[in-house]
Each structure stands twice: as C-alpha cells, then as structure tokens.
Amino acid sequence: MSLTSRQLEILSFIQEWIRERGFPPSHGDLAEHFRFNRNAAREHLLALARKGEIELSANDARGIRLLKDSAPRQFELPLFGNIAAGAPITAPENAQEWLRIDPDLFRPRADFLHRVDGDSMIEAGILKGDLVGIHHQAEARNGDIIAACLLDRRTGEESITLKRYRRRGSEVSLLPENPRYEPLVIDLKRDADEQELPGFRIAGIMVGLFRPGAPG
Amino acid sequence: MSLTSRQLEILSFIQEWIRERGFPPSHGDLAEHFRFNRNAAREHLLALARKGEIELSANDARGIRLLKDSAPRQFELPLFGNIAAGAPITAPENAQEWLRIDPDLFRPRADFLHRVDGDSMIEAGILKGDLVGIHHQAEARNGDIIAACLLDRRTGEESITLKRYRRRGSEVSLLPENPRYEPLVIDLKRDADEQELPGFRIAGIMVGLFRPGAPG
DNA sequence: TCGATTACTGTGCAATTGCACAGTCCTGAG
DNA sequence: CTCAGGACTGTGCAATTGCACAGTAATCGA
Numbered sequence: 486m487s488l489t490s491r492q493l494e495i496l497s498f499i500q501e502w503i504r505e506r507g508f509p510p511s512h513g514d515l516a517e518h519f520r521f522n523r524n525a526a527r528e529h530l531l532a533l534a535r536k537g538e539i540e541l542s543a544n545d546a547r548g549i550r551l552l553k554d555s556a557p558r559q560f561e562l563p564l565f566g567n568i569a570a571g572a573p574i575t576a577p578e579n580a581q582e583w584l585r586i587d588p589d590l591f592r593p594r595a596d597f598l599h600r601v602d603g604d605s606m607i608e609a610g611i612l613k614g615d616l617v618g619i620h621h622q623a624e625a626r627n628g629d630i631i632a633a634c635l636l637d638r639r640t641g642e643e644s645i646t647l648k649r650y651r652r653r654g655s656e657v658s659l660l661p662e663n664p665r666y667e668p669l670v671i672d673l674k675r676d677a678d679e680q681e682l683p684g685f686r687i688a689g690i691m692v693g694l695f696r697p698g699a700p701g
Numbered sequence: 702m703s704l705t706s707r708q709l710e711i712l713s714f715i716q717e718w719i720r721e722r723g724f725p726p727s728h729g730d731l732a733e734h735f736r737f738n739r740n741a742a743r744e745h746l747l748a749l750a751r752k753g754e755i756e757l758s759a760n761d762a763r764g765i766r767l768l769k770d771s772a773p774r775q776f777e778l779p780l781f782g783n784i785a786a787g788a789p790i791t792a793p794e795n796a797q798e799w800l801r802i803d804p805d806l807f808r809p810r811a812d813f814l815h816r817v818d819g820d821s822m823i824e825a826g827i828l829k830g831d832l833v834g835i836h837h838q839a840e841a842r843n844g845d846i847i848a849a850c851l852l853d854r855r856t857g858e859e860s861i862t863l864k865r866y867r868r869r870g871s872e873v874s875l876l877p878e879n880p881r882y883e884p885l886v887i888d889l890k891r892d893a894d895e896q897e898l899p900g901f902r903i904a905g906i907m908v909g910l911f912r913p914g915a916p917g
Numbered sequence: 918t919c920g921a922t923t924a925c926t927g928t929g930c931a932a933t934t935g936c937a938c939a940g941t942c943c944t945g946a947g
Numbered sequence: 948c949t950c951a952g953g954a955c956t957g958t959g960c961a962a963t964t965g966c967a968c969a970g971t972a973a974t975c976g977a
C-alpha cells in the first residue's frame with residue numbers, strides 16, 4: 486500500500502525530527518508544524534501505522550517507531566543525482582539514497598555525496614563512478630577541488646560538476662585533471678548580468694571519496 | 702568525568718529501550734524498571750546530561766537524546782596497520798581503529814580496511830593514504846587487485862601490500878600500477894619449500910576504497 | 918449516487934509526564 | 948568532623964499528551 490503525498494510529508498518530517506533530536510514528535514508537535522489539529526496528527530499517524538511505515542505504542546507519549554529505514558541517519562550521508570529542476574539539488578529530501586558512512590570521517594565533515602560521471606579528474610585519483618564527499622560551503626580557496634553548481638538558464642536545470650578551482654579577480658577557472666579536457670572559464674561580473682551564461686555557484690568543497698568496487 | 706556504575710546501568714537501559722522501541726523512556730518508565738521514585742529517575746537523567754552522555758530537551762516528554770555512539774558494530778569496519786608480528790594481521794582485536802562505514806556498501810562485502818602507504822598503485826586511482834576495503838578470501842582471479850600478505854621469515858613479521866594479481870602456472874606476479882616500480886614475482890613451488898623466500902598468501906581482494914580528505 | 922478514503926476542525930477528559938521542593942541516608946575526600 | 952555528591956522517598960502541580968467522539972469537506976471509483 487503506497488503513501489499519499491501528504492502522508493509522505495508527515496513521515497519525512499518525523500524522520501527528520503528524530504534525526505535532529507533523538508526522540509519522536511508528539512501529536513502536538515506535528516499539529517504545530519503542519520498547522521492542523523492535534524487529532525489530524527493522530528489520524529495521520531494511524532494511517533502511517535496501518536500502512537506499515539511506523540509502529541505506535543498505545544498510551545505512550547511520542548510512542549512512534551520507524552519501521553523502514555530505522556537506522557540512525559546520524560551516521561549516514563545522502564547521495565544526490567546529477568541534475569535537479571526546480572528544487573535545490575542538495576536538499577535532503579531529494580536524496581537518491583542514504584549510505585551508511587559516518588560524515589565525520591571526512592575533514593571537514595561531509596554533508597553529502599556526489600557521483601562522479603566522467604574521467605575529467607582522473608589525474609587526481611578520482612575515477613568515473615566514485616562518490617565524492619562534499620562539505621557544504623559557498624567559498625573555496627585556489628587549488629581546492631570543488632563541487633560546482635551550474636545552472637542552465639534555458640531549462641532551469643542545475644547540475645553538479647567536480648573541478649579544481651582557481652580564481653583571479655572576477656575570473657573563475659574550473660580546471661579538469663585530465664589533459665584531454667578543457668578548463669571552463671567563468672567571468673563572475675558577466676555571469677551576474679547576462680542571461681545567456683550558465684549561472685555558477687560553489688556547492689561545496691571535496692573532502693574525500695568513496696569508491697564502491699575495485700577499478701577495472 | 703566518568704560514570705558511576707549505577708549511572709552506567711541507567712544509560713545502558715536507555716540505549717536498550719531505544720533500540721527496542723524506537724523512542725526514549727519517560728521518567729516513569731525508568732522508575733518502574735529500577736523500582737525507584739520518578740524523581741530519582743529525573744536526577745539520574747540530569748547527572749547523565751551533566752556528564753555529557755545525553756542531552757535533555759526541557760518540558761518534552763521523553764526528551765532524551767543519546768550523544769555518544771550507540772551505533773552497532775554491524776556497520777563498522779576495522780582498520781589494520783601494516784605490520785604485525787605473531788598474531789594474524791587481520792584479527793579484529795588488533796584493529797587500529799573502527800570506522801563507521803557499512804561493510805555492505807562494497808561488493809562483495811568488505812571485511813577490513815587497509816591503509817595504502819605508497820604510490821605504487823597510482824594509475825589504478827589509488828593514492829597514498831587511501832583506505833582500501835578488502836574482502837577476505839584466499840584465492841583471486843587474474844587481474845584482481847589483492848591485498849597480498851608477505852611473511853618475512855627472519856623476523857616473523859607479516860606485512861600487507863596492495864598489488865594487481867597475475868598467475869601463470871605456479872608463478873605469481875604482483876604487479877604495481879606505476880611504471881617506476883618493478884613487479885614482484887613469486888614461485889609458489891619454491892615458496893612452499895625454501896626458508897629464504899618470503900611466505901606469500903592472499904589476504905583478500907580489493908572491493909573498494911575510502912579516501913578521507915581531498916587530494917593535493 | 919453511494920460509500921470509502923483522505924484530510925481535516927473542535928471539544929473534552931483522564932492519564933502521563935516533567936519539574937519543583939522538601940527531606941533522608943550513605944560514602945569518601947579534605 | 949564537615950561537607951559535597953550520589954542515590955534515593957514523597958508530594959504536589961501545571962502542562963503535555965494520547966485518545967475518544969462528533970462533525971465537515973473534497974475526491975474518487977463503482
């Protein structure tokens with residue numbers, strides 16, 4: 486039995502709440518957040534329990550247990566796809582998958598993983614299919630490997646690409662680590678003004694990688 | 702600040718309770734189980750919070766969050782050093798460290814991690830300092846990257862090295878992925894007989910890698 | 918058109934719950 | 948000996964909380 490979109494909203498909120506605080510929300514907490522009646526909260530919980538998503542413990546305050554995916558998210562990282570239209574590309578609810586890798590194994594802490602889809606960074610030891618750990622931050626130093634977020638203004642689609650970062654004045658170069666590829670140069674002044682250029686922002690810096698599987 | 706034995710009892714009970722039910726116990730639940738007053742429960746919780754074991758959310762029913770890891774070892778991998786004398790090099794009790802990475806993220810499952818200490822595998826995208834995931838198995842196919850276990854018969858020390866495996870008859874070649882290094886060739890027949898040669902066995906095959914930190 | 922389901926509002930109650938305050942008993946360090 | 952801290956008992960209160968019951972409205976397949 487599948488969930489309605491509203492029920493999925495409620496379930497996601499409960500998961501998020503538990504991850505953040507370590508204990509489930511009460512009926513009142515749900516009602517306050519969604520701005521509905523406490524009884525509406527109760528009925529949603531009953532529906533989620535009926536559909537096997539959660540288990541309710543009768544008469545116990547916050548007596549909610551997540552049945553699916555009950556592992557603590559505290560030690561997991563979200564993996565994001567390459568392209569997002571509309572919603573921000575690195576919003577937790579858009580995660581393709583959650584991998585049980587402790588974010589604190591990276592320095593600084595990783596906020597999400599990104600799958601590398603080409604061989605443009607091969608000389609930095611980053612192969613196609615590798616999952617790179619990214620620490621969310623809007624600025625980078627020269628020489629950092631960054632997850633660059635490029636916006637195609639015609640389609641509204643955002644994509645993430647991994648490149649070495651170099652900035653001179655208002656000119657940003659995104660350098661591949663493979664002689665067969667060309668650097669991408671962006672003029673921040675023009676980028677801010679013109680509509681034809683792809684919008685650019687730094688999604689974060691690379692803080693490590695995970696490779697599931699041996700190389701060829 | 703360390704816990705008293707009583708406080709440890711209480712903390713263990715809370716961890717167990719959460720694992721079983723998915724939400725923390727109330728003061729009353731603690732009081733009922735330990736057959737003491739509800740206020741005694743509260744004071745124990747305050748003590749645990751003071752000592753940094755838990756975090757309490759004021760006025761929230763069951764507002765307890767565990768701060769230190771209660772993550773099951775199930776989702777962790779041991780990291781082994783390079784050299785072991787005497788005891789088998791990959792015995793869990795000799796682990797340098799346990800890292801929270803789900804062994805099942807690798808295919809096949811990883812049994813331990815090994816830190817790469819040179820650049821002999823650089824062309825396979827494996828850099829110095831990388832942690833490679835190894836699946837325990839005694840045999841390998843040609844082309845597999847293996848963790849080779851070499852025994853120095855004079856000192857009794859075992860060391861692990863990562864190489865690509867190739868076997869022709871009784872001749873095993875351990876091939877680096879770097880033109881500046883030479884292959885290591887072992888004759889299995891002579892290895893079994895003579896005392897001067899280093900003993901060789903396959904500790905396992907590489908099934909992935911983890912790199913904490915960005916490259917240069 | 919009917920019934921089922923979803924998604925709510927509104928009210929009320931009894932039990933649960935966190936918390937405050939007042940005490941007791943014991944142990945170990947200064 | 949004193950004093951602090953741990954480990955409790957006991958009481959009381961206000962807020963929180965789960966839950967029951969009574970409705971409303973919209974949607975949707977039969």
